[in-house]
Amino acid sequence: MSPGARSCIRCGGRLARDNGDELCGPCARGRERLPRLEPAQWRTEDMRNALLTREFGEVLRAWRRHPAHGGRPVPQIDLAGWLGITQGQLSRIESGRNRVRDLDKLNWYARTLGIPAELLWFELDGADDPGPPVTRDLELGNGALVPTTAPLSSSLLVESFSTVLEQYVRTDRVAGAHRLLPIITQQMRYVDQLDETGGSAPMGLQPLRARFAEFLGWLHQDAGNLPAASEWTRRAATLAGECGDERLQSYTLVRQSNIAAESGNPSAAIDLARVALRTPSNLSPRLRTLGLLQLAHGHALRRERGESDRAIGQAWDNAADSGAGDDLAGYCTPEFIRMEAAHSWVQLGKPEAAEEALLKALPLWQVEDRRDLGRGLALLAVAQARTGQAEQSLEAARRALAIAAETHSSRTMRQLHRLPEELRSRGGVDQAIELRKLLHRTVRAQR
The missing domain is CATH 1.10.260 (434 Repressor (Amino-terminal Domain))
Incomplete structure (x- = not known):
């Protein structure tokens, strides 16, 4: 072989001078x-x-x-x-x-x-x-x-569905639950069917099913169907337990606590939050913060000011250790913490503290969290009504209602439906009448 000649690393044949690869033509075609x-x-x-x-x-x-x-x-x-x-x-x-x-x-x-x-x-x-x-x-x-050699890969299918779920979660934060409920219900049926195709279940299927079930529970909750929300979230907790995912199990317990609070059962909300917080050290700081905020809200519903404020303080201390990113509780930002603290303070009769927290949080709210921005504005309207700021309350309510009309968030609408009585009882009669008209038009347009 002449000096400088090169050979194929597979078959040993001589490579052409213009071949910059390490394989000859036939070997490269068979790669x-x-x-x-x-x-x-x-x-x-x-x-x-x-x-x-x-x-x-x-x-x-x-x-x-x-x-x-x-x-x-x-x-x-x-x-x-x-x-x-x-x-x-x-x-x-x-x-x-x-x-x-x-x-x-x-x-x-x-x-x-x-x-x-x-x-x-x-x-x-x-x-x-x-x-x-x-x-x-x-x-x-x-x-x-x-290429036809590779079979349909269950692992790739699970990975694909996980990516789709993340996209739907982002969509929900912008547009609300009502458009996604029929889609996710159908997706849940298909994910369930992956376990019924014969043979062993694909790796990662159980956590995926738990995530879809939890998300479906959340969508029902924001749409106002608390029994369905409770049922789907309970199923998610069961699936998380079966696959041994302690972090996901804790998250579903926090979600069950949240549903219990909205259902008017503060004792169950407190008990569920405490169980979620007893998870071992793999509980992320943001997820622990969510549990503490839910614990605070349960105590607030029982008018236990000291316990509620103590849990909020622990949540802030814990949030200081939160890093960027969490696949379950990534939405637990400082703005979210302030909103949840304000929610507890409204319940505890501390509207000034709630207003102060919300005025700091709302300007920092991200565009992709539009649905929760509406809820924060509704809470601000309640806090301002209770401090006698009728005009400011009505303006915040108008903005919250505009978002709720897009997202169909029942949580935001519940706050707004209570607001006319808050305004009327504190002298804002004209504002209460105006808000009732706006609510009536919005509800009629959504039917």
Whole structure:
């Protein structure tokens, strides 16, 4: 071979001068196809040692590093694609963090790689059958490939639904529950059906079902259907318990506490919040803050000022440790904490403190939290009515009502429906009459 000549790392053939790749043309075209080991190549010392461990992660790592692949390990991302999983999942399997014990998965991985049945520590289903073709990618006449080897990946399906759920949560914060309820109800049915397709449930399905059930419970709550909200949130708590997700279980307990408070049962609200706060150390600071705020609200409903203020103080102390981001309680921002504290102070007959907190919070409210901005404005209107600021109260109520008309938030509307009596009892008769007219028009337009 002439000086400077290069060879293909897989077949050893000479590379063309203008080929900047490390593979020759034929090997490069076959890169998308899973390379098959010959029966004898499965019996090398490294492969046999890996198979003797009975850990499929060891087998996959040994397979990627087999000399038959040309001296360089097969990239994880390539093998992951052939197996129908993500690169992250493959990495966790190889490192031993995720141990493959599901027989269906073991069968699929073994068949995909072509491991001889007699070398396996488990019985290969249909070992006497010829099985599927060795390579199921469709090769076109021009050398191009149509990939068809990977099955429908349950893990990717779960991941896709999780992404969709996050998008719906953001939509709810802007537009409210009423548009999403029929959509999420249908999505919940489909997620449930993933567990009824035969075989083992996909990894991550139970937490996904719990998240969808909790979100559906929230949508019913904001739409004003508290019995349905309670039922769906209770189901979410059960699913979270079954999959051993303590953080999600605590979050559903906080949500149950919130529903109990809205249902007029402060004792249950307090008990549920206390149980949620007893979760071990993996409870995030924001989630703990939510539990403390709910505890404060339960005490406020029972007019227990000292206990409520103490819980609010603990919530602020705890919030100081909150980092950015929390997949469950990310909305627990300083603005949200002030709004929830104001809600408790309104209940406790401290409208001045509530007004002060809300006037600090509302200018900082984010556009994507429009529905909760409406609720905050409604609380401000109540606080201002109780301090004798009838005109300011009516103006805040107008703005809250405009948002509630878009989002159909029953929580905001409940606050506003109580407001005319608050105004009237404190001398704001004209403002009470005007607000009643606005409420009547809004309710009629929503029917």
